[in-house]
Amino acid sequence: MGCFSCFAPRRSKRDVSRVQVDNASRSIHTQGHGGKNVSEEKGKSVRTGKSNAAAASFGFRELALATQGFKEVNLIGEGGFGKVFKGRLPTGELVAVKQLSHDGQQGFQEFVTEVLMLSLLHHSNLVKLIGYCTDGDQRLLVYEYMPMGSLEDHLFEVPPDKEPLSWSTRMKIAVGAARGIEYLHCKADPPVIYRDVKSGNILLDSDFSPKLSDFGLAKLGPVGDNTHVSTRVMGTYGYCAPEYAMSGKLTLKSDIYSFGVVLLELITGRRAIDTSRKPGEQNLITWSRPYISDRRKFVHMVDPLLQGRIPPRSLQQAIAITAMCLQEQPKVRPLISDIVVALEYLVSQSSPEVNGHAIHSPLLRSIPEMHRS
Numbered sequence: 001m002g003c004f005s006c007f008a009p010r011r012s013k014r015d016v017s018r019v020q021v022d023n024a025s026r027s028i029h030t031q032g033h034g035g036k037n038v039s040e041e042k043g044k045s046v047r048t049g050k051s052n053a054a055a056a057s058f059g060f061r062e063l064a065l066a067t068q069g070f071k072e073v074n075l076i077g078e079g080g081f082g083k084v085f086k087g088r089l090p091t092g093e094l095v096a097v098k099q100l101s102h103d104g105q106q107g108f109q110e111f112v113t114e115v116l117m118l119s120l121l122h123h124s125n126l127v128k129l130i131g132y133c134t135d136g137d138q139r140l141l142v143y144e145y146m147p148m149g150s151l152e153d154h155l156f157e158v159p160p161d162k163e164p165l166s167w168s169t170r171m172k173i174a175v176g177a178a179r180g181i182e183y184l185h186c187k188a189d190p191p192v193i194y195r196d197v198k199s200g201n202i203l204l205d206s207d208f209s210p211k212l213s214d215f216g217l218a219k220l221g222p223v224g225d226n227t228h229v230s231t232r233v234m235g236t237y238g239y240c241a242p243e244y245a246m247s248g249k250l251t252l253k254s255d256i257y258s259f260g261v262v263l264l265e266l267i268t269g270r271r272a273i274d275t276s277r278k279p280g281e282q283n284l285i286t287w288s289r290p291y292i293s294d295r296r297k298f299v300h301m302v303d304p305l306l307q308g309r310i311p312p313r314s315l316q317q318a319i320a321i322t323a324m325c326l327q328e329q330p331k332v333r334p335l336i337s338d339i340v341v342a343l344e345y346l347v348s349q350s351s352p353e354v355n356g357h358a359i360h361s362p363l364l365r366s367i368p369e370m371h372r373s
Contacts, residue, residue: 081101241256
């Protein structure tokens with residue numbers, strides 16, 4: 001499912017050779033880094049304040065050679081932004097090359113935002129940006145290659161000859177994705193609101209370790225006494241937090257709601273929006289409400305491909321965390337740091353310690369009695 005406005009298609013933007021990234025007048029740096037105002041100029045690299053690590057600037061010809069002329073055999077993904085091709089650089093490194101279509105939904109402003117965000121922010125659960133190309137009217141992004149594709153490739157319409165994701169793998173993916181969001185919310189200064197948390201943007205390496213991708217919609221979060229950022233409503237239908245969809249007021253808790261939708265997809269094996277299902281089942285949130293509110297019905301919402309191979313207590317806790325993330329009122333949704341601790345506890349219940357330290361989860365202790373075994 002490609003990115004699109006929750007209520008209206010994106011407006012096209014006139015291409016310009018120099019574009020100031022949205023909010024670039026505000027400094028952004030990770031903790032321990034000196035903040036610098038940043039802008040993107042065609043042909044120049046974007047650098048971080050401390051390490052001076054830069055995304056490389058590629059020529060279009062280089063990337064055409066890397067992808068064998070953008071052959072269909074190398075096509076590994078496609079969406080509203082354009083196409084993604086598998087490629088190999090002269091160094092032998094495998095990469096994913098995203099080529100923005102000229103009439104695609106992802107505008108040049110979002111292209112610049114993604115280059116800046118991924119040049120400044122580095123974490124094991126964020127996809128690595130290797131470089132970009134701005135030759136002429138070409139706009140391409142070069143990422144590390146993620147051999148297992150996206151989470152949605154393994155979660156929906158799984159063919160009979162393909163092994164479905166196990167419960168432990170699903171929870172491992174949930175923890176990694178939550179850690180990536182935690183880095184954006186808690187380590188970046190000012191915090192970064194991802195704004196497009198969805199299964200299609202969670203990429204998987206060969207060990208099914210997840211990395212967040214597609215930062216074109218990311219926004220710098222509120223600072224000081226501000227409680228939210230007012231912005232045009234963007235994102236993917238089915239994942240948008242209700243208060244953001246209604247008012248355009250964006251907060252860190254907007255990401256929490258979207259993450260709750262992803263958790264629900266991991267539990268049920270159903271898409272957030274699936275128009276192929278009968279009425280009443282097309283919207284995952286609406287369909288799940290009767291099950292989430294009654295512990296006796298939990299088992300009926302589980303992905304049939306799991307064939308019941310889920311520890312009952314683990315299922316109850318996962319659904320409870322999901323329900324907290326999906327609260328209508330953003331103020332009562334948990335912080336991402338609490339979600340990370342709770343999920344880490346969930347996946348490591350077989351061991352009382354992780355890295356030699358006992359795990360304590362205030363979030364799980366707050367779960368109502370109805371969710372406990």
